[in-house]
Amino acid sequence: MQLSKTVMAIGFAFAASQSFAQTEITFWHAMGGELGESTNQIAEDFNASQSEYRVVPVFKGTYEEALTAGIAAFRAGEQPNILQVFDAGAATVIGAQGATIAVQDLLEANGVNFDIEDYISGVRYFFADSDGKMIGMPFNSSSPIMYYNVDALAAAGVTPPATWEEFQNVTAPALKDAGYIALAQSHLPWIFTENFHSRHNLPFATNNNGYDGLDTQILVNNDAIKAHFNAMTEWQEQEYFAWYGTGWGDNQTPFEEGKVAIWLGSSGSFGGLAAKDLGFDFSATNLPYWEAVTTEPTQTFIGGAALFAMAGKSEAENAATAAFFEFLTQPETQYKWHRETGYVPITTAAYELAKADGYYEEAPAAEVGIQQLSLPAGENTAGYRMGFYVQIRDVMNREYGRILTGETSVEDAFANIEKEANDLLSRFSRTQG
């Protein structure tokens, strides 16, 4: 009798826990190493903050691998609730209408207030559609900024250059005399192509930079960027600039070793640099611009990745996804993420919180990314939307590598990029038919 009571009690307890079962959702991301730990921490914090929902983060490899895994899973009907997709994959995932639920729709349907104006200016429209509706929730957002070795610049008696003219005529010669290679950068398509157009407010593609249609043509073969690459090859000859390959880390290492004085990287690199014992002081400032191209430089846009709510899930699970997104945009969550990783806080409220907390007084360089994203906007600063863009970037990397190893000329390289990119764009437009 006693025993059967116990059994019944257990049975009831089990039934009760079933009826209050948490809704579990999966979140596939591409954040490895320390970033992965920070990502897992956010998920844990969310799970601890309430009892209704549980989010399970799963690391899926690089950005490209995560996107491919998500696509394959979607085709098999096994997609996760949330998929992290990077900037270059935006056209693929947003183009496939029906694969995702627009974050704006998801939040509004689940009674969460959504106002795109809450987000800082450079973040708003990169993952939005042509009507300005936000499709993907910006998650790890960064922008290319200029890091410099404070000791090196002091030794050369120069200040960080505001323009490329200043770099060419003043900064680089002085740094060379002081025994440094003046400049290196880590991502030619992102920093010196996409954001080059944004910084100078130049159109990067037709159809409003690709947002308004599929029959887009790339406008990369223009005089401003060709002049920039010609200048770069001259800097390379004069040993003002060095290129260490397409890999990100290969170009960052010489800066960390103190060989290179100025390095263009991601605002998200800040956390990693600050954690290292570099043996010199570093700081950061905005990307320089060409005065010959514009006297009113504009903002850059975000790189990094966004979270997409995948379609084909139950309403209960979508509610859980919405709750997680709401949690992500909380100023406290954003501020913590910003501090740990160096990625920018995506909302004005989170930015204000970081300011009020005095974070930028102790680490002024951490504010550069967000300041640059908040510079005046122009008609070409929202971002770009081009299909097969991962391949277009690969074409750029290939041709840029050939320019910098003397295999091809700037003129031929850009003609090639234009042709191959337009071929890819027209192929992509037909995949959507």
Added chain:
Amino acid sequence: MKRAGFVNRWLPMLLLAPQLIIIAVFFYWPAAHALHSSFYLQDPFGFGSTFVGWENYTDLAANTEYRRIAWFTVLFTCLVTFFSLALALVLAVKADKVIRGARSYRTLIMWVYAVAPPVAGFIGVIMFNQSWGPLTRLFEFFGRDMMLGVNYNDTAFAMVLVSIWKQVPVNFIFFLSGLQSIPKSVREAALIDNRSASGRFWDVTFPLLAPTGFFLLIINITYALFDTFGVIDTLVKGEPGNNPMTLVYKVYVDGFRGNDLGGSSAQSVILMVLVLILTVVQFRLVERRIHYT
């Protein structure tokens, strides 16, 4: 002569079924799928697709970059196959003669076999590190600036070197066992007829090793074409850039990185045809001239 046979027609089918099912599921079905996809341009998520006929193939034929990659693949395959066979043969012949400590020598040569391709590639990345790699230092001593991931030829050199290093042990094991299976009587007879060691090698040992060599030739060509993927991926650090790559890596770059399913399917079909031709040529032409003992 009476042949032993099955009475029931279905029993042999049943016994073959597991193998046939595995081949059908893991080879014919994906191959048919790839063939089908190669005639379409497809939205990666599977929403839209356009029938384009042979266009994916004609695009590849017209693409100068694809031709460049094809040529690199041919060169890469020849270099890797030739050098890994030649080095392994030299090592096997020498190791065959060692009397004292033979086992230790053999084990030392063989153990690289256990290294997985990506690990081999990673060792290459370390050896050719731009600022402190031991091999970079060595080349610096001879006045050459090795720039892995920057200079096309340097990266190609590293790929070939690592791929050979990884493959030599496999060939070594086969050549050594091939050498040891040559009858002692044959060797002794040769010793009487010919005093020159190299003469004996080319006239007697080498022809008797031919079956092993032919088998290894096929194995090595397939290795260089397909199994070096891990080495290449690690050496280019996942960023193709201006680095050399092989046709298989290109399939991955376009299909898995770029999500261009039609284009990369067409490329895999081309590779399938290539392997088919290679197999036919090898068995039809080469095998006739080789005597298996």
